[in-house]
Amino acid sequence: ETGVTQSPTHLIKTRGQQVTLRCSSQSGHNTVSWYQQALGQGPQFIFQYYREEENGRGNFPPRFSGLQFPNYSSELNVNALELDDSALYLCASSLGSRSTDTQYFGPGTRLTVL
Amino acid sequence: KQEVTQIPAALSVPEGENLVLNCSFTDSAIYNLQWFRQDPGKGLTSLLLIQSSQREQTSGRLNASLDKSSGRSTLYIAASQPGDSATYLCAHYKAAGNKLTFGGGTRVLVKP
Numbered sequence: 001e002t003g004v005t006q007s008p009t010h011l012i013k014t015r016g017q018q019v020t021l022r023c024s025s026q027s028g029h030n031t032v033s034w035y036q037q038a039l040g041q042g043p044q045f046i047f048q049y050y051r052e053e054e055n056g057r058g059n060f061p062p063r064f065s066g067l068q069f070p071n072y073s074s075e076l077n078v079n080a081l082e083l084d085d086s087a088l089y090l091c092a093s094s095l096g097s098r099s100t101d102t103q104y105f106g107p108g109t110r111l112t113v114l
Numbered sequence: 115k116q117e118v119t120q121i122p123a124a125l126s127v128p129e130g131e132n133l134v135l136n137c138s139f140t141d142s143a144i145y146n147l148q149w150f151r152q153d154p155g156k157g158l159t160s161l162l163l164i165q166s167s168q169r170e171q172t173s174g175r176l177n178a179s180l181d182k183s184s185g186r187s188t189l190y191i192a193a194s195q196p197g198d199s200a201t202y203l204c205a206h207y208k209a210a211g212n213k214l215t216f217g218g219g220t221r222v223l224v225k226p
Contacts, residue, residue, distance in 0.1 A: 042217050102163055
């Protein structure tokens with residue numbers, strides 16, 4: 001157990017809809033990162049938040065957005081869902097944003113877009 | 115070219131055999147390298163974290179080495195057990211972008 005939780009566990013949406021995924025970090029962890037993992041592939045970095053500010057972004061379009069709240073919870077929002085957005089979405093929390101800060105992953109949310 | 119590559123993509127060994135998992139990366143200017151385990155449909159569990167100044171890390175039956183000059187890391191699992199069956203992912207962290215860059219993983223099956 002990493003102390004990082006995600007909800008919901010599974011989600012089914014249709015193309016064009018919007019979705020919000022939630023993550024609860026370990027208490028005291030100021031950094032949360034989100035990753036997308038397509039079936040059979042390694043996770044791809046979406047973005048990272050540090051103390052409620054975006055602190056780095058991967059090659060994902062603006063329809064992927066996020067929020068981080070003072071209570072160590074965060075959200076990933078995806079607008080105008082596409083079929084290729086079907087994936088396991090992982091959040092990871094860490095104490096800080098340095099390379100020496102171990103990231104602790106949640107169990108993920110499996111999103112299916114029909 | 116992929117930044118992080120893991121070969122083979124899948125591996126099957128009999129119980130008791132030692133496992134050797136390979137990870138190669140194109141950028142030698144990494145800050146650390148981390149090995150993860152992922153069970154089917156689950157999140158990632160960190161196994162070992164090797165700082166850029168280190169050459170190896172050990173934890174129980176696991177040993178990971180890092181050679182930045184050649185762009186390689188190897189995870190050794192001694193005396194494999196069926197419970198070691200999982201996908202193993204390596205990832206590195208560079209200062210720019212503050213992100214982990216993952217390989218595609220090696221899916222391991224240990225047969226009893």
